[in-house]
Amino acid sequence: xxxxxxxxxxxxxxxxxxxxxxxxxxxxxxxxxxxxxxxxxxxxxxxxxxxxxxxxxxxxxxxxxxxxxxxxxxxxxxxxxxxxxxxxxxxxxxxxxxxxxxxxxxxxxxxxxxxxxxxxxxxxxxxxxxxxxxxxxxxxxxxxxxxxxxxxxxxxxxxxxxxxxxxxxxxxxxxxxxxxxxxxxxxxxxxxxxxxxxxxxxxxxxxxxxxxxxxxxxxxxxxxxxxxxxxxxxxxxxxxxxxxxxxxxxxxxxxxxxxxxxxxxxxxxxxxxxxxxxxxxxxxxxxxxxxxxxxxxxxxxxxxxxxxxxxxxxxxxxxxxxxxxxxxxxxxxxxxxxxxxxxxxxxxxxxxxxxxxxxxxxxxxxxxxxxxxxxxxxxxxxxxxxxxxxxxxxxxxxxxxxxxxxxxxxxxxxxxxxxxxxxxxxxxxxxxxx
Amino acid sequence: xxxxxxxxxxxxxxxxxxxxxxxxxxxxxxxxxxxxxxxxxxxxxxxxxxxxxxxxxxxxxxxxxxxxxxxxxxxxxxxxxxxxxxxxxxxxxxxxxxxxxxxxxxxxxxxxxxxxxxxxxxxxxxxxxxxxxxxxxxxxxxxxxxxxxxxxxxxxxxxxxxxxxxxxxxxxxxxxxxxxxxxxxxxxxxxxxxxxxxxxxxxxxxxxxxxxxxxxxxxxxxxxxxxxxxxxxxxxxxxxxxxxxxxxxxxxxxxxxxxxxxxxxxxxxxxxxxxxxxxxxxxxxxxxxxxxxxxxxxxxxxxxxxxxxxxxxxxxxxxxxxxxxxxxxxxxxxxxxxxxxxxxxxxxxxxxxxxxxxxxxxxxxxxxxxxxxxxxxxxxxxxxxxxxxxxxxxxxxxxxxxxxxxxxxxxxxxxxxxxxxxxxxxxxxxxxxxxxxxxxxxxxxxxxxxxxxxxxxxxxxxxxxxxxxxxxxxxxxxxxxxx
Numbered sequence: 001x002x003x004x005x006x007x008x009x010x011x012x013x014x015x016x017x018x019x020x021x022x023x024x025x026x027x028x029x030x031x032x033x034x035x036x037x038x039x040x041x042x043x044x045x046x047x048x049x050x051x052x053x054x055x056x057x058x059x060x061x062x063x064x065x066x067x068x069x070x071x072x073x074x075x076x077x078x079x080x081x082x083x084x085x086x087x088x089x090x091x092x093x094x095x096x097x098x099x100x101x102x103x104x105x106x107x108x109x110x111x112x113x114x115x116x117x118x119x120x121x122x123x124x125x126x127x128x129x130x131x132x133x134x135x136x137x138x139x140x141x142x143x144x145x146x147x148x149x150x151x152x153x154x155x156x157x158x159x160x161x162x163x164x165x166x167x168x169x170x171x172x173x174x175x176x177x178x179x180x181x182x183x184x185x186x187x188x189x190x191x192x193x194x195x196x197x198x199x200x201x202x203x204x205x206x207x208x209x210x211x212x213x214x215x216x217x218x219x220x221x222x223x224x225x226x227x228x229x230x231x232x233x234x235x236x237x238x239x240x241x242x243x244x245x246x247x248x249x250x251x252x253x254x255x256x257x258x259x260x261x262x263x264x265x266x267x268x269x270x271x272x273x274x275x276x277x278x279x280x281x282x283x284x285x286x287x288x289x290x291x292x293x294x295x296x297x298x299x300x301x302x303x304x305x306x307x308x309x310x311x312x313x314x315x316x317x318x319x320x321x322x323x324x325x326x327x328x329x330x331x332x333x334x335x336x337x338x339x340x341x342x343x344x345x346x347x348x349x350x351x352x353x354x355x356x357x358x359x360x361x362x363x364x365x366x367x368x369x370x371x372x373x374x375x376x377x378x379x380x381x382x383x384x385x386x387x388x389x390x391x392x393x394x395x396x397x398x399x400x401x402x403x404x405x406x407x408x409x410x411x412x413x414x415x416x417x418x419x420x421x422x423x424x425x426x427x428x429x430x431x432x433x434x
Numbered sequence: 435x436x437x438x439x440x441x442x443x444x445x446x447x448x449x450x451x452x453x454x455x456x457x458x459x460x461x462x463x464x465x466x467x468x469x470x471x472x473x474x475x476x477x478x479x480x481x482x483x484x485x486x487x488x489x490x491x492x493x494x495x496x497x498x499x500x501x502x503x504x505x506x507x508x509x510x511x512x513x514x515x516x517x518x519x520x521x522x523x524x525x526x527x528x529x530x531x532x533x534x535x536x537x538x539x540x541x542x543x544x545x546x547x548x549x550x551x552x553x554x555x556x557x558x559x560x561x562x563x564x565x566x567x568x569x570x571x572x573x574x575x576x577x578x579x580x581x582x583x584x585x586x587x588x589x590x591x592x593x594x595x596x597x598x599x600x601x602x603x604x605x606x607x608x609x610x611x612x613x614x615x616x617x618x619x620x621x622x623x624x625x626x627x628x629x630x631x632x633x634x635x636x637x638x639x640x641x642x643x644x645x646x647x648x649x650x651x652x653x654x655x656x657x658x659x660x661x662x663x664x665x666x667x668x669x670x671x672x673x674x675x676x677x678x679x680x681x682x683x684x685x686x687x688x689x690x691x692x693x694x695x696x697x698x699x700x701x702x703x704x705x706x707x708x709x710x711x712x713x714x715x716x717x718x719x720x721x722x723x724x725x726x727x728x729x730x731x732x733x734x735x736x737x738x739x740x741x742x743x744x745x746x747x748x749x750x751x752x753x754x755x756x757x758x759x760x761x762x763x764x765x766x767x768x769x770x771x772x773x774x775x776x777x778x779x780x781x782x783x784x785x786x787x788x789x790x791x792x793x794x795x796x797x798x799x800x801x802x803x804x805x806x807x808x809x810x811x812x813x814x815x816x817x818x819x820x821x822x823x824x825x826x827x828x829x830x831x832x833x834x835x836x837x838x839x840x841x842x843x844x845x846x847x848x849x850x851x852x853x854x855x856x857x858x859x860x861x862x863x864x865x866x867x868x869x870x871x872x873x874x875x876x877x878x879x880x881x882x883x884x885x886x887x888x889x890x891x892x893x894x895x896x897x898x899x900x901x902x903x904x905x906x907x908x909x910x911x912x913x914x915x916x917x
Contacts, residue, residue, distance in 0.1 A: 017553050017583065031741045034557050041597070042731030043579040046557025046739055095735050114490065194529075198732060200489035200566040200573020201528045230529065231486040249530045267488075 135166025
């Protein structure tokens, strides 16, 4: 007697009822003793197994769930040679027969199988399946690995690089990559998807096509290329250090923060250049900075206590970004001794912790002098994030602290415009829902 | 051969000999909020926003796109969606994951399963049925099998109900041009119950009867009523034929005619291919698309499996309206079986019950109720009350119901009807002036003629006759007394 396994056609007899279908794996989401059966109609149902349930085998191995085809690339030498690097995320998800949800499992070849037209825009030089994780799990080790892979591909002559990534922390990785490799010699696009590739409404299709078009331009920048509207019509290529995911589920979640996107791109290849001051392609060596110092991000709010800062000091944090209110305020003397952040911040600065003040409004620039409390805060020796939003400031702070030998050098580096992350002018077009 | 042709011409078939195979697929909207969000399910033609989408072909769990599908995709029309804040949120826009399944809709589906004596599954698995014609923003319909193996009684035996599915409705197409299709989002996500009978229906008439029975049963639950809230599809095949699915019946009554015409078509056609056809105005059908296969199904990974617990079933039972045997109730009231059948079949029991509570005359109510199914309850009630008070003639009452006149026009008929007192007065006046006729043996007939002529049809004949008889008797008595 053959053992019954997933994929076999079986018969279940229970209380005068007979069900026939294909045995599927039972996921963690199901109740105890549930048998998941795929009926001939295609419907899956759960049948609870009890003492009186009889299961018999009809046929072995009828169905193998979850097989994804891979894209076969055609070599097209006339097109630019673009390397695709997969790191995981929704853009590479598939049904997980363990939990019943989706998980990151698709290789880049499997992702591209959903967008075969991409081969008409670019020649796929190489496909690298670097790692396959949800973006919430990405950390500095992944960043280092990514920067090294990017450097190698640039040195190997790639005309552009497309990196697929989960959307949750995509904007942080784009900032990290930009700070790690500096201004790149070629276009580098980070793309993701808010809807998985197993459905007709997969938004990654447009993002991938537009990323491919972006890689054919002269814009040598690290950019996030994602939906520009709720329609599947165009994407924006937004500077990697000045972009943020501002919605948990919309396809146009990525917005420029205090900047104007480089490019508006339609899937048919139409392009609208929105600015001229981007770095152009050039031949140059890439120097990596991949040391990250321990830094933290804190938000102040009404009734917030500055005592939390002691914990960071005790736990050896080298730098902190504080999201202040409005122009960059923290609660001061009038909030009461228990809630006055200014003396506590001063204590940390004196102990050699770099503190950067950003704004919790996300959009807009900090200021160090309009109000008295801002001036008092400024005198403690904090740095100002200016038009850099807190997550980007955090990554920059971590890298400058990791690469500088001395505190003063790190401070100086933070205040330097390394890759174009500081912009002198904030324009009307770049505020909220661009 | 000649005989067969004749039969075809007159659409008279020996269904058994033809190996007629027929089953129903009924989609009924539920009167709840949407299945996977809290939006209202109303038809609202005022739009607050619109957006455009491109759907790409994905095939089942294989994820492969073939060349022809891709070419088709490239030539596609632009899909434009229109929504309003009352009936559509980000879930409808495919811009937020589905919320938990609507509890009320789930309970109604379980109630329907109980009414049809079906076997509920132990755990519901929500599936995605791939649909990329643009009618659903996600590119798939969320659908879940709730129960199997039930039945409904019909005049020629039990019809097995194979499955009950709870699923979401698609968008309404509001415009189609050469380049664009416009969809209204309001309907998308409305919960639907899909019932599938076994392909055992004996005749087209039997199909109609079963459809009506299922509709009647579902009307006991919280479902939507009115145009577009129920869709009845028919699967039909004959000997050497192929399975044809017929969609788009405007009126369920068309069903037998359409099925017969489809049989006629299948008899004429040389090579039959399984397909979906749509009903046209003249009861014929037109090719719509190929039949879909089970490979379109994929697990909905955004939803958790739902265990059908004892508590859920108990909740469904607790709020299940008492289902009564309509026919039995009507027979108890002394109605003839034929009349009882007719009331049940036309689905007018509720109306009957309401009217009879006021009128308290089952025979009278049933007689007038069955004249015109479309007559409103209010009109019937007013007419019957006036009829009982003799303020309206039977003849007029029948006419009014047949024509289903406006309530406001009813006054005319009542005003024109002469009251009992006036009838008596007029009869006495005539009797006074025609005293000599009383001696004639044909007195009643002649007097009746004179009186009715006077009333010009505005008085109820039976009432006039009754009063006339009474008055003649009185007159004769007084004559005798005088002697």
